[in-house]
Amino acid sequence: MRNRVHTAAAVAFALSICTFASHACDLRDKLTHAYVLKQSGGYDEVLQELADQACLGSKENDKVHPLVAEFERLTPDLTNQEAGGQPSTEIRRIETSADRLAAVDRALNALIQFAAARSGGARSDAWVALKVQLDVIRASVIDATKEAKTDKAAMLAELERALPRAWDRKVPFGSKETLGKAWSGIPYLTETGCQKESKVCESFDSQVDLIRVYNLVARLRRYMQFDTLVAVHADANLQQARWKAYSTGGRPLYFWEVLVNGLAMGKDLCPTDARTDIQRGFCAVPSKQLILLHPEPVLAFNHKASAANELNGALLIELIGYHRWNWVNGTDAMRGRIGASLAAAYVQRGQGRTWSYGPSFTWGEGSSLAFTRAPGGKWSLLVNISLAGDYYGRKAKYVQYLKSLEKDPASLF
Amino acid sequence: MPSHVLFFVHGMGEFEPDWSTQLQAQLREHFRSYKRLREKGTDKNFDFVEINYNDVFEEERARWKSNADEAAKAAGKDGMEKDLIKSILDAAKAPTGDSFFQTHLLDVVLFYSFAQVSQRVQLRVADQILKRLRADGENNVPRWSVLAHSLGTAVTAETVHAMFTHKAGGVRLGDAFKPQYLAMVANCSRLLWNKGGDLYRSKARPEDMEGGGTCWKYLNFRHKLDPIPQVQPFHPPPAHWFPADTDPDRVYLDCELPAKDVASANVHSLEHYLSHPLVHIPLISTLIDQPDWISPAEQQDALLDWRTNKALKGKALKKAQDELDAMASDPDDPMAAAFSKWLLYRTSIGRKLRADGEN
Numbered sequence: 001m002r003n004r005v006h007t008a009a010a011v012a013f014a015l016s017i018c019t020f021a022s023h024a025c026d027l028r029d030k031l032t033h034a035y036v037l038k039q040s041g042g043y044d045e046v047l048q049e050l051a052d053q054a055c056l057g058s059k060e061n062d063k064v065h066p067l068v069a070e071f072e073r074l075t076p077d078l079t080n081q082e083a084g085g086q087p088s089t090e091i092r093r094i095e096t097s098a099d100r101l102a103a104v105d106r107a108l109n110a111l112i113q114f115a116a117a118r119s120g121g122a123r124s125d126a127w128v129a130l131k132v133q134l135d136v137i138r139a140s141v142i143d144a145t146k147e148a149k150t151d152k153a154a155m156l157a158e159l160e161r162a163l164p165r166a167w168d169r170k171v172p173f174g175s176k177e178t179l180g181k182a183w184s185g186i187p188y189l190t191e192t193g194c195q196k197e198s199k200v201c202e203s204f205d206s207q208v209d210l211i212r213v214y215n216l217v218a219r220l221r222r223y224m225q226f227d228t229l230v231a232v233h234a235d236a237n238l239q240q241a242r243w244k245a246y247s248t249g250g251r252p253l254y255f256w257e258v259l260v261n262g263l264a265m266g267k268d269l270c271p272t273d274a275r276t277d278i279q280r281g282f283c284a285v286p287s288k289q290l291i292l293l294h295p296e297p298v299l300a301f302n303h304k305a306s307a308a309n310e311l312n313g314a315l316l317i318e319l320i321g322y323h324r325w326n327w328v329n330g331t332d333a334m335r336g337r338i339g340a341s342l343a344a345a346y347v348q349r350g351q352g353r354t355w356s357y358g359p360s361f362t363w364g365e366g367s368s369l370a371f372t373r374a375p376g377g378k379w380s381l382l383v384n385i386s387l388a389g390d391y392y393g394r395k396a397k398y399v400q401y402l403k404s405l406e407k408d409p410a411s412l413f
Numbered sequence: 414m415p416s417h418v419l420f421f422v423h424g425m426g427e428f429e430p431d432w433s434t435q436l437q438a439q440l441r442e443h444f445r446s447y448k449r450l451r452e453k454g455t456d457k458n459f460d461f462v463e464i465n466y467n468d469v470f471e472e473e474r475a476r477w478k479s480n481a482d483e484a485a486k487a488a489g490k491d492g493m494e495k496d497l498i499k500s501i502l503d504a505a506k507a508p509t510g511d512s513f514f515q516t517h518l519l520d521v522v523l524f525y526s527f528a529q530v531s532q533r534v535q536l537r538v539a540d541q542i543l544k545r546l547r548a549d550g551e552n553n554v555p556r557w558s559v560l561a562h563s564l565g566t567a568v569t570a571e572t573v574h575a576m577f578t579h580k581a582g583g584v585r586l587g588d589a590f591k592p593q594y595l596a597m598v599a600n601c602s603r604l605l606w607n608k609g610g611d612l613y614r615s616k617a618r619p620e621d622m623e624g625g626g627t628c629w630k631y632l633n634f635r636h637k638l639d640p641i642p643q644v645q646p647f648h649p650p651p652a653h654w655f656p657a658d659t660d661p662d663r664v665y666l667d668c669e670l671p672a673k674d675v676a677s678a679n680v681h682s683l684e685h686y687l688s689h690p691l692v693h694i695p696l697i698s699t700l701i702d703q704p705d706w707i708s709p710a711e712q713q714d715a716l717l718d719w720r721t722n723k724a725l726k727g728k729a730l731k732k733a734q735d736e737l738d739a740m741a742s743d744p745d746d747p748m749a750a751a752f753s754k755w756l757l758y759r760t761s762i763g764r765k766l767r768a769d770g771e772n
Contacts, residue, residue: 052703053458054416059553075552152583160588170702222554225587233543235581240536254505255477262528278610281579283532295484295501
């Protein structure tokens with residue numbers, strides 16, 4: 001078996017020798033006897049180097065190895081979406097984790113078979129220990145699969161326990177004794193005991209495979225939890241999109257309003273951890289805005305005007321107000337936008353301008369109007385540019401329609 | 414394909430895309446200046462990726478300016494003679510100019526005091542990190558680390574904390590995606606921490622058995638004369654910050670560059686920090702997880718070379734030191750006092766750089 005694995009690896013690498021440049025991850029160079037001879041530390045130095053780099057078991061650098069090729073086949077992309085896809089779809093994706101766990105189970109099985117085949121040769125102690133560990137991991141993954149349908153948080157916790165973060169570090173070199181506290185129970189490498197002049201070193205070959213399997217397990221660990229990456233990324237994208245809608249689709253705020261609205265974000269939007277009193281996660285995007293000293297250009301409505309550009313401009317200052325809406329579930333769409341403020345307007349009156357006061361209302365896609373009255377004067381109707389454009393656009397269309405019916409539009413206004 | 418992504422996170426100021434190109438080249442050059450790393454081509458194991466978030470500040474400023482311009486137009490000439498209107502419209506434009514305060518320090522104010530802006534910055538950074546982690550396929554997610562500078566250290570600390578405590582679809586981000594190393598240069602994360610509680614209990618700390626932290630090692634780099642990280646300095650972290658039963662040296666490195674090591678008065682710049690062997694050697698050694706690959710002799714040579722060929726000497730050094738000393742901040746300075754010193758510092762540095770013909 002030893003010879004067969006060794007030969008298979010040698011053939012695989014021989015087949016892959018074609019055009020390549022010297023590279024940190026160039027296994028076709030590093031796994032040759034010529035490379036070993038060049039290193040002052042011989043086999044041990046090469047082994048250390050391979051342990052430091054994630055070349056063995058790598059998708060790009062080690063794909064010709066049969067175990068790696070099998071791993072690629074067993075762990076396909078399941079979300080099949082580019083980053084930044086529809087957030088609501090991606091957040092729900094976590095509910096399909098059973099497919100992923102099944103893929104993980106098949107990949108683990110392949111690694112266990114490989115470890116079992118290696119257990120009779122050099123470093124058999126490490127291979128036996130590794131196989132035991134992989135069996136335990138596989139059993140935990142099967143447990144997590146049961147949780148997947150009911151409690152996703154429990155499933156993730158089970159997966160994290162099954163493959164702890166110790167697997168995220170490079171393979172340690174030494175022994176239980178020399179590693180001391182640093183030894184986390186995962187396989188470790190030992191000196192090969194081979195002279196570099198020797199063309200064959202079974203301990204080296206065996207430990208190369210040990211690193212390969214170790215690195216594949218580390219990759220599997222991230223693959224196993226990939227749905228959490230998708231879900232959190234999708235939710236981050238959703239929050240980003242909502243902030244954009246908040247800034248542009250809501251009322252565009254001035255900086256003092258951004259400051260005040262930020263201060264008003266309480267624990268309902270930014271929950272805190274009871275133990276540390278630190279905010280948890282990203283805050284949810286508010287669905288309300290406090291309006292404060294908010295200047296806005298408006299137009300004084302005049303029923304004689306036939307287009308928005310015939311209206312006099314004025315400045316409305318919303319002294320204090322409130323604007324709210326609902327987020328459409330899982331999207332950045334806003335529904336039911338409505339708001340009211342107390343406003344002051346600086347409007348044309350006779351030859352000059354004067355202050356008038358009254359309520360202001362906002363609704364829908366940014367339409368707003370205000371009724372204001374100067375002390376001792378008449379009420380004025382002020383509309384924002386969006387509403388005026390909308391009104392006169394509709395009016396013009398209606399006039400056109402009436403003309404087409406040969407009626408006198410003047411009689412209707 | 415590199416297996417380890419190093420994210421560069423910028424500090425305050427006007428950063429455009431590709432802002433880190435020179436810095437990336439500088440760090441690769443440092444990798445290659447040491448024999449064993451050069452021979453092994455170690456830097457090729459790393460993908461350097463820059464993070465941008467300055468556009469969030471720019472978008473806000475542009476929106477405020479546009480709002481103010483439209484309102485000013487509506488107010489007309491008469492309106493601008495009214496004190497209230499003029500005051501409001503002047504205030505509305507206040508954050509939108511080109512002064513150092515408006516383009517640099519205001520970033521810090523916006524991040525610290527404007528929760529809505531801060532949230533958008535964190536989401537922008539998280540999006541870039543998560544997008545990169547997803548880019549190579551589901552079974553090929555790379556390991557990652559961060560090299561953050563100045564305001565970027567606060568942005569990194571808050572973003573990492575938010576990423577690993579956020580729940581989406583009933584789950585949080587798995588521990589398989591935790592960063593390997595957090596390297597903080599001119600660390601302001603304690604001063605600018607604004608998520609409540611105690612920064613030292615956040616996720617921006619070394620991993621422990623309870624999963625309280627995130628990284629394997631936390632690196633803190635500062636210069637004795639850099640006034641920016643002096644207010645409420647990050648170092649020393651309290652005992653509870655360290656994982657229990659762990660040698661602190663395994664999970665934390667604090668490096669303070671001495672006052673004599675000044676290559677230019679702009680000691681705050683990331684270039685200045687990275688050029689120094691006492692910064693880039695531990696940074697590289699940590700990233701490759703090999704403390705011995707740069708030999709003690711090479712380390713000494715590099716330091717000697719830096720001090721001989723790059724450091725200011727004689728009168729030039731004394732002048733720079735005196736200037737920087739005058740701007741030193743007290744660790745207990747209130748933020749306003751720190752800001753005024755930072756402003757003074759950057760104004761002085763700006764004048765000096767322009768005098769030297771630099772941008």
